[in-house]
Amino acid sequence: MNAFWIATIGTSVIAFALKFSGHSMPQHWLENPKLQRVNALIPIALLSALVAVQTFTSQSKVMIDHRLAGLSVAIIALFLKAPFPVVVLSAAATSAAIYNWL
Amino acid sequence: MSRIDSVTARDSLSVSLTVGAYGVAFGASAVANGFTVVQSCLLSLLTFSGASQFAVVGVIGAGGSAISAIATASLLGVRNGLYGVIMAPRLKVSGLKRIVAAQITIDESTAVSLGAEARSPEAGRHGFWLTGAGVFLFWNLFTLAGALGAQAMGDARAWGLDSAVPAAFLGLVWPRLVSHADRVLAVVSVAFAIAMTPVLPAGLPIIATAFIAIAFGLRR
Known part of the structure; x- marks a missing residue:
């Protein structure tokens, strides 16, 4: 896997994790x-x-x-x-x- | 779902189209910086956050490592998490719906929703779903168009794509420069990034400016 794939997938996973954890966090x-x-x-x-x-x-x-x-x-x-x-x-x-x- | 008022529908559609169209610039610059068409489209489908996506492409394009690209993009994505905190109690969804809501929680869906909320809580929810889904649709379609177009173009510099990317970043940061302190931070970050580029490994001069921002924020 080259840097382009690592960056694409890594960014996507963290981007979603950030969004989802916001929706699951106390206000x-x-x-x-x-x-x-x-x-x-x-x-x-x-x-x-x-x-x-x-x-x-x-x-x-x-x-x-x-x-x-x-x-x-x-x-x-x-x-x-x-x-x-x-x-x-x-x-x-x-x-x-x-x-x-x- | 009850009837969607016409102002909410109009706002959502116009935001979706204008922001979505800008996906052309993303698709084109991703390919110009060495990403494949498939990778460009996956970034738009899965990351789905303009500033983060441009950051990945920008850092890798400047010769940075995958790690510094991911770190920079993720720091820019933190605000989507905070939008999630704002939106969750308004949407009150769980399960699959919460997963979909999380994925379309971005600047635009949050902004239209909070604007529409002034009319009614229901309009706020409609604004969120309509804008989020609309931007998602158009952003992805236009990313594909831009990526295919750039692939056909050849030398990106001959088409000005190497300037389209910094211009896009500038367009993203411009409306955020409200106070004097904001502008000082922007100028300091520009100077720092340029000064550190020959010294630090590629990508680090960008991400290091986050610490300048933290210092600015905690100082006052």
Whole structure:
């Protein structure tokens, strides 16, 4: 079994276990305000780190390339309150244009 | 089940379609990062949580190990467990129904449900089931379409797919950046992940930012 299969199955099993255990857990677990705050902050940190790694690195090296142009357009789209598909598509189109023609 | 009110039906359908369509981006980027079409579809069917799925693909795509991919995706999946805690007393289901409810407990089904609940507890339950089932259907159909499409495309970079993934992450995190502290955490996480990439094994710079989030959360 290669890394792709391990990641696919491992993630799926844990994802379901997390969902199901939530449905089977007493409700007072959620009342701790610090726990709630950490729960809101963890996705912010992880997703921001993923944006950074996917935009600025390649094979463990820091790299500035066509992806930065794509991300910049995505940021502009988000400031203009564009809907999600527009954000993704405009980033992809910009990045592809620069990759192909520069 | 009693009659479903039209506002709940409309909200559920529009959320299902827009979020589901975004499955194209997932299917395409999964294949672009080396996953097979079958693996991409299994992730959507079984994991069924957008941010976690993108994280698996992102970490593996960046050269990370399966373990760090699973760990990052699972940390992002913790919030679904908390949604489960919120939804369980409202749905009051057991057995097979609870298993189905758990699988479709995601951001969207919880959000539509809690919104619809303002009308009646029944509308809240309808919103949960309709949105969960609708997103599940469309998300999986569009994942397949995206995966097959990307397979036909060849070089992912020529189509901008290598930028679609970070743009998708950015689109997921953007609405969460409400307070000043949220934005500071985002910037710190970006800087940390970039700075640590040449130093730490791939995948670890991402997951390590969870500890920055915990420190931020406990400090205040």
